[in-house]
Amino acid sequence: MMLQEVAIGHETVRWEPVPAEEAVIQVQNLNLYYGKHQALYNVSVNFPRNKITAIIGPSGCGKSTLLRSLNRMNDLIPGVRIEGKVIYEGVDIYDPRVDPVEVRRHIGMVFQKPNPFPKSIYENVVFSLRLQGQKEGLDEVVEQALRRAALWEEVKDKLHEIALRLSGGQQQRLCIARAIAAEPPLLLLDEPTSALDPIATERIESLLLELKQHYSLIIVTHNMQQAARIADRTIFMHLGVLIEEGPTNVLFTNPKDKRTEAYITGRFG
Amino acid sequence: MQKGLSLDSSQSPQNLRRDRINRLFARAVVIPTVIALALIGVLLLDTLYDTVSVQVVEVTETSGKSFALSQALTADQVIRLELLAQGKSPEEVAALMSDPDEMRVFRLRNRVELMWATQEGPLRWVVSSIDDERIANYSLFEGLRRWNELKEGLQENQQLRLNPWLDYSFLTRDPSRNPISAGLRVALFGTLWVLGLTLAMSIPIGVGTAIYLEEYAPKNRLTRFIEVNLRNLAGVPSIVFGLLGLAVFVRGMEFGPTIISAALTMALLIMPTITIAAREALRSVPDSIRFAAYALGATKWQTVTMVVLPSSIPGIATGVILAATRAIGEAAPLLIVGAAAYVAFVPRGIFSEYTVLPVQIYLWISANLSEFANTAAAGIIVLLVTLAGLYALAFWIRRRYRVEW
Numbered sequence: 001m002m003l004q005e006v007a008i009g010h011e012t013v014r015w016e017p018v019p020a021e022e023a024v025i026q027v028q029n030l031n032l033y034y035g036k037h038q039a040l041y042n043v044s045v046n047f048p049r050n051k052i053t054a055i056i057g058p059s060g061c062g063k064s065t066l067l068r069s070l071n072r073m074n075d076l077i078p079g080v081r082i083e084g085k086v087i088y089e090g091v092d093i094y095d096p097r098v099d100p101v102e103v104r105r106h107i108g109m110v111f112q113k114p115n116p117f118p119k120s121i122y123e124n125v126v127f128s129l130r131l132q133g134q135k136e137g138l139d140e141v142v143e144q145a146l147r148r149a150a151l152w153e154e155v156k157d158k159l160h161e162i163a164l165r166l167s168g169g170q171q172q173r174l175c176i177a178r179a180i181a182a183e184p185p186l187l188l189l190d191e192p193t194s195a196l197d198p199i200a201t202e203r204i205e206s207l208l209l210e211l212k213q214h215y216s217l218i219i220v221t222h223n224m225q226q227a228a229r230i231a232d233r234t235i236f237m238h239l240g241v242l243i244e245e246g247p248t249n250v251l252f253t254n255p256k257d258k259r260t261e262a263y264i265t266g267r268f269g
Numbered sequence: 270m271q272k273g274l275s276l277d278s279s280q281s282p283q284n285l286r287r288d289r290i291n292r293l294f295a296r297a298v299v300i301p302t303v304i305a306l307a308l309i310g311v312l313l314l315d316t317l318y319d320t321v322s323v324q325v326v327e328v329t330e331t332s333g334k335s336f337a338l339s340q341a342l343t344a345d346q347v348i349r350l351e352l353l354a355q356g357k358s359p360e361e362v363a364a365l366m367s368d369p370d371e372m373r374v375f376r377l378r379n380r381v382e383l384m385w386a387t388q389e390g391p392l393r394w395v396v397s398s399i400d401d402e403r404i405a406n407y408s409l410f411e412g413l414r415r416w417n418e419l420k421e422g423l424q425e426n427q428q429l430r431l432n433p434w435l436d437y438s439f440l441t442r443d444p445s446r447n448p449i450s451a452g453l454r455v456a457l458f459g460t461l462w463v464l465g466l467t468l469a470m471s472i473p474i475g476v477g478t479a480i481y482l483e484e485y486a487p488k489n490r491l492t493r494f495i496e497v498n499l500r501n502l503a504g505v506p507s508i509v510f511g512l513l514g515l516a517v518f519v520r521g522m523e524f525g526p527t528i529i530s531a532a533l534t535m536a537l538l539i540m541p542t543i544t545i546a547a548r549e550a551l552r553s554v555p556d557s558i559r560f561a562a563y564a565l566g567a568t569k570w571q572t573v574t575m576v577v578l579p580s581s582i583p584g585i586a587t588g589v590i591l592a593a594t595r596a597i598g599e600a601a602p603l604l605i606v607g608a609a610a611y612v613a614f615v616p617r618g619i620f621s622e623y624t625v626l627p628v629q630i631y632l633w634i635s636a637n638l639s640e641f642a643n644t645a646a647a648g649i650i651v652l653l654v655t656l657a658g659l660y661a662l663a664f665w666i667r668r669r670y671r672v673e674w
Contacts, residue, residue, distance in 0.1 A: 102566070104565065117576055
């Protein structure tokens with residue numbers, strides 16, 4: 001019956017939350033419902049700029065839902081209702097005057113399964129620029145995005161081949177290149193390595209560590225070692241509630257909440 | 270009961286019997302395939318057989334000459350020789366041949382053809398006039414069997430020929446009440462006109478419907494009702510569409526028996542097929558691709574036009590080609606909306622009268638002159654080859670451009 005108690009809305013335990021002026025995006029009192037089912041309970045958290053924040057938690061804890069709330073991807077699911085604020089650059093992205101399409105141009109996203117378009121590598125990378133009708137300087141953008149995604153050396157001679165011929169790890173790096181081509185300040189990654197083998201995973205992780213010089217990164221992962229390896233801060237969620245949040249080393253070595261401790265020591269999850 | 274694996278169990282009576290039954294069954298299920306292939310083979314061979322016949326022809330003074338391949342290689346050279354043989358001077362011949370109207374009249378009244386065998390020898394050009402009276406028309410087998418007998422019995426001014434009805438000039442000759450000079454040109458152009466106009470109307474509407482139903486429409490009772498009825502519509506007998514076309518386009522809108530009526534009727538007939546094929550193609554694009562586009566800041570319209578539609582073009586193209594084969598092969602609705610019995614001219618516009626391949630074949634088959642059976646057979650072969658070509662194209666597109674998600 002412990003689960004019931006948690007669902008009612010446990011007090012969140014925090015250390016030194018990220019100050020508002022260092023936050024790239026702030027979530028305030030976010031409640032999210034799929035029809036009658038409530039998936040997020042009163043979540044409040046600040047995500048720091050130019051850092052990697054990991055969201056961990058067992059399956060169904062709402063970590064992907066929280067991530068998708070940050071670029072309004074949940075709007076695409078019928079029957080979703082959202083209360084609360086998500087403030088990006090001083091603007092609440094759920095303000096009725098804000099265009100969700102515009103939000104997604106500022107906040108990039110990479111998905112669990114690599115999903116390149118069935119087009120050439122080149123066309124995949126420039127897709128977001130084509131959306132906005134840009135025709136000049138595409139070659140430079142392709143080279144820079146692919147270099148930053150650590151894919152340039154492998155594909156520079158076959159930019160016009162169809163992207164689906166690449167390996168899974170290459171496809172995922174292409175998806176990252178595609179997401180950063182339009183220079184979004186914030187990049188969301190939803191379990192980006194869960195469909196990849198260990199070597200490809202290692203490459204993506206070192207890539208993410210490089211990318212945080214230029215972008216703020218939020219990564220959902222079910223892999224605690226991955227969070228420990230790459231994240232500056234970590235958020236632990238359970239049954240739609242943000243249980244604990246803090247610097248990664250503190251959260252992993254000295255968790256305040258019993259459930260956090262139970263999860264990171266592998267007693268459930 | 271013996272335990273363990275016995276080494277001679279494969280030779281036991283029950284197992285031998287079991288293996289025999291398995292073999293018999295495996296053979297039995299092949300039989301329907303063999304029967305189907307055999308029937309198609311018989312149909313094709315019989316039709317091909319009918320495209321050749323042996324004729325005894327009574328020629329007039331101005332016709333009936335034949336020329337060896339060594340004398341003339343092209344039909345134009347044959348016409349020149351023929352005109353010279355009719356006693357015209359080289360200047361007159363040159364003048365005649367440079368005048369398109371004169372040539373048109375010549376071709377309407379004569380047929381220049383490379384015949385496989387004549388009494389003077391094999392592979393000779395024969396110029397026949399529509400005034401030639403044809404004494405007898407024998408099927409290939411009978412004609413060859415009695416070739417020498419027929420050759421002996423020829424009277425003066427009579428010729429014996431092995432006539433291949435299906436050749437290039439068959440495609441370029443205008444229709445005629447005389448089978449010897451009848452050709453498919455008008456029907457081919459009619460088919461092209463009707464097909465082109467049909468596709469021009471049914472592709473945008475059919476694909477548009479599919480995009481709306483698949484990408485935009487809410488999934489509720491109404492859209493399910495529409496989906497079920499689309500499938501029903503695709504199964505409605507084509508003659509019903511013909512009656513609809515007659516009532517609405519021919520009579521109601523007073524288009525008359527013209528190409529536009531036929532194309533509108535055919536468009537209605539194949540639109541459900543195109544819509545269903547396009548929906549399947551759109552549905553095969555995984556949602557992860559749509560989400561990828563949205564996450565990059567694409568609007569719904571951009572997602573559909575820049576990602577979903579291009580990814581499903583191969584599937585849509587295949588569906589459109591299969592729908593086109595149906596439009597080409599249908600005779601019934603066009604007979605009702607008035608593919609005319611005899612059209613001498615290639616259509617000049619959408620309000621022209623027309624005839625199409627299957628209707629032309631139907632008219633030839635129902636004609637009472639036995640030689641029209643040969644032209645009909647030749648027409649059937651042309652139709653079948655066209656359809657087979659389109660099927661091959663659809664197959665090729667599917668293999669070449671299929672996306673492996």
